[in-house]
Amino acid sequence: MCGIVGFIGNEEAAPILLEGLSRLEYRGYDSAGIAVYGPEDGLKVVKAKGRLQVLSDIVSGGKTIHGTLGLGHTRWATHGEPSDINSHPHVSQDGRIAVVHNGIIENYVEIKEFLQSRGVHFASQTDTEVVAQLLEYYYSKGEHTPEALLDAVVKVLHRIDGAYALGILSADCPDRLIAVRKDSPLILGYGKNFRFLASDVTAVIKYTREVSYLDDGDIAVLTADGVQVYDSLLQPVAKEHSHVDWEISAAEKGGYEHFMAKEIMEQPKAFRDTVFPRIQAGRVVLDDLRIAPDDLEDMDKLYIIACGSSYHVGMAAKYTLEKILRKPVEVTLASEFRYCDPIVTEKTLALVISQSGETIDTLAAMREAKRLGARVLSIVNVVGSTIARESDDVLYTWAGPEIAVATTKAYSTQLAVVYLIGLYFADLMGTIEPAEYKAVVAELLLIPTKIEAILNNRKDIQYFASIYFNHPSVFFIGRNIDYAVGLEGSLKLKEISYIHSEGYAAGELKHGTISLIEPGTLVVALASYGKLFEKTMSNMVEVKSRGADVLGVTVESRRKDIDKTADHSIAIPDTHPMLLPSLEVVPMQLFAYYVALQRGCDIDKPRNLAKSVTVE
Numbered sequence: 001m002c003g004i005v006g007f008i009g010n011e012e013a014a015p016i017l018l019e020g021l022s023r024l025e026y027r028g029y030d031s032a033g034i035a036v037y038g039p040e041d042g043l044k045v046v047k048a049k050g051r052l053q054v055l056s057d058i059v060s061g062g063k064t065i066h067g068t069l070g071l072g073h074t075r076w077a078t079h080g081e082p083s084d085i086n087s088h089p090h091v092s093q094d095g096r097i098a099v100v101h102n103g104i105i106e107n108y109v110e111i112k113e114f115l116q117s118r119g120v121h122f123a124s125q126t127d128t129e130v131v132a133q134l135l136e137y138y139y140s141k142g143e144h145t146p147e148a149l150l151d152a153v154v155k156v157l158h159r160i161d162g163a164y165a166l167g168i169l170s171a172d173c174p175d176r177l178i179a180v181r182k183d184s185p186l187i188l189g190y191g192k193n194f195r196f197l198a199s200d201v202t203a204v205i206k207y208t209r210e211v212s213y214l215d216d217g218d219i220a221v222l223t224a225d226g227v228q229v230y231d232s233l234l235q236p237v238a239k240e241h242s243h244v245d246w247e248i249s250a251a252e253k254g255g256y257e258h259f260m261a262k263e264i265m266e267q268p269k270a271f272r273d274t275v276f277p278r279i280q281a282g283r284v285v286l287d288d289l290r291i292a293p294d295d296l297e298d299m300d301k302l303y304i305i306a307c308g309s310s311y312h313v314g315m316a317a318k319y320t321l322e323k324i325l326r327k328p329v330e331v332t333l334a335s336e337f338r339y340c341d342p343i344v345t346e347k348t349l350a351l352v353i354s355q356s357g358e359t360i361d362t363l364a365a366m367r368e369a370k371r372l373g374a375r376v377l378s379i380v381n382v383v384g385s386t387i388a389r390e391s392d393d394v395l396y397t398w399a400g401p402e403i404a405v406a407t408t409k410a411y412s413t414q415l416a417v418v419y420l421i422g423l424y425f426a427d428l429m430g431t432i433e434p435a436e437y438k439a440v441v442a443e444l445l446l447i448p449t450k451i452e453a454i455l456n457n458r459k460d461i462q463y464f465a466s467i468y469f470n471h472p473s474v475f476f477i478g479r480n481i482d483y484a485v486g487l488e489g490s491l492k493l494k495e496i497s498y499i500h501s502e503g504y505a506a507g508e509l510k511h512g513t514i515s516l517i518e519p520g521t522l523v524v525a526l527a528s529y530g531k532l533f534e535k536t537m538s539n540m541v542e543v544k545s546r547g548a549d550v551l552g553v554t555v556e557s558r559r560k561d562i563d564k565t566a567d568h569s570i571a572i573p574d575t576h577p578m579l580l581p582s583l584e585v586v587p588m589q590l591f592a593y594y595v596a597l598q599r600g601c602d603i604d605k606p607r608n609l610a611k612s613v614t615v616e
């Protein structure tokens with residue numbers, strides 16, 4: 001989704017804004033722009049459709065635009081096609097106020113009509129432009145003082161509905177930037193004689209590690225050496241500072257061709273960092289959880305809420321948690337949960353899963369679950385994100401920054417946390433045999449080494465990708481946890497290679513979908529789950545006899561069996577059945593990656609996609 005960066009200090013702003021925007025490219029965008037104010041040139045705005053490089057070339061890397069405060073933006077189009085005009089920043093009619101925005105102004109049509117009836121001319125098709133024009137409308141009525149600007153901002157906020165993170169610059173108050181947040185993330189960065197506002201910390205980490213997170217309703221006024229935050233009634237609000245402790249190299253490619261490749265390869269480390277500190281003397285220790293055994297005994301239902309790949313983790317979690325907790329586990333898409341009148345009580349535990357911690361559907365569903373009385377436990381990767389802050393309990397996945405749009409290491413570490421929660425709860429409730437508990441914990445500690453073994457054999461998967469990269473249609477079939485992993489394998493493939501693909505419960509094929517199987521269809525058959533191996537084998541035979549090419553995926557001990565039917569096979573190391581998804585997903589990620597590579601796709605920034613989906 002859109003990325004925002006704003007800078008105010010003593011140095012030239014433009015190169016810093018471009019650098020910050022380059023760090024936000026991963027979020028997904030189709031155009032970019034900057035606005036810089038300098039005493040000689042006044043407010044200058046440059047924007048361009050396409051990659052950030054296009055903009056950077058226009059301003060010679062920022063050398064041709066002078067001033068020490070400015071705003072930058074990468075736009076992911078919602079209202080109005082991707083174009084130079086629709087790119088941000090948007091300026092007021094008098095050219096003196098610039099605005100960047102992430103989110104959607106829902107009532108923009110009504111405001112636009114109101115302003116047009118008063119003679120305001122709009123340049124773009126965007127919802128955002130109404131903010132710039134409305135600001136001018138209110139501001140031009142009074143003195144051109146900083147207080148009047150703040151007053152105009154408050155008036156605008158009372159008038160607009162929707163979700164927004166806003167950065168505001170006025171040529172009449174060139175010693176300050178204003179930042180506003182409602183339902184769309186925004187952070188502040190603090191340095192010696194400079195301040196930042198940004199969509200996320202990756203934009204500022206090169207310059208500062210001191211940040212604070214704006215809350216909904218906050219209005220921040222930034223000067224080069226100070227920040228004052230207010231609430232919507234302009235009462236001062238104190239903001240805690242947080243220290244970001246990951247290295248900038250974590251958000252760089254480090255010699256890999258793509259972030260996705262780097263992040264796939266980082267999975268053993270990410271898994272270790274997430275799991276090992278939470279296992280002490282053979283026991284899962286979740287000191288950060290404040291859920292008592294009685295709460296668990298009373299729990300009527302575990303409701304898993306997430307989107308996309310995080311939802312697929314939830315699917316795998318359902319099979320696992322229901323089995324070892326003997327409690328009903330429901331898993332639902334956040335975008336559905338929001339509006340389905342869900343049955344939630346004070347005894348329900350909502351398990352919310354999100355890498356970014358900012359996905360708007362997940363956030364809204366979480367708030368709804370809370371409103372209905374549920375206790376919320378979240379699994380989140382981005383420290384300080386809104387979902388993490390609003391949860392009753394949060395367990396972080398220590399995956400480090402995930403830059404590629406297609407998630408890999410976040411998925412793996414989310415799964416890891418699901419296992420920890422399952423073991424921990426089952427132990428508290430006494431629903432797991434001590435020997436079983438010990439066996440799973442022991443295996444859990446071996447997972448990173450087993451992932452390494454799969455990664456070391458990635459050439460095999462690259463070879464299969466070179467055979468199958470031109471298949472027009474790919475099905476991923478499996479049962480139970482294999483089905484859950486198949487859903488993720490299918491999403492990985494389609495999102496980065498643009499090949500049509502479906503994840504399907506193997507037993508469900510014959511109820512309609514098998515009619516799509518014809519010579520040339522590729523079926524990736526996942527059959528690692530021992531109990532259902534033969535059943536999935538039968539489904540493989542069914543598709544094979546209808547002409548499909550079959551790529552089988554199983555554990556090493558069953559490889560010779562799957563080879564009797566599959567055209568090619570991938571074998572993962574044997575492990576405890578509960579942990580199979582952690583190994584099985586890795587070849588799926590590699591397969592998608594190598595297919596997309598073979599097809600020349602823009603792997604880290606697939607078309608139409610955004611890393612963090614902050615609009616509904």
Ligand code: F6R
Binds near residue numbers: 362612
């Ligand atoms: C797919 C992918 C998305 C996200 C989804 C939820 O590779 O990354 O499907 O999983 O948008 O995002 P988070 O986990 O940030 O809530």
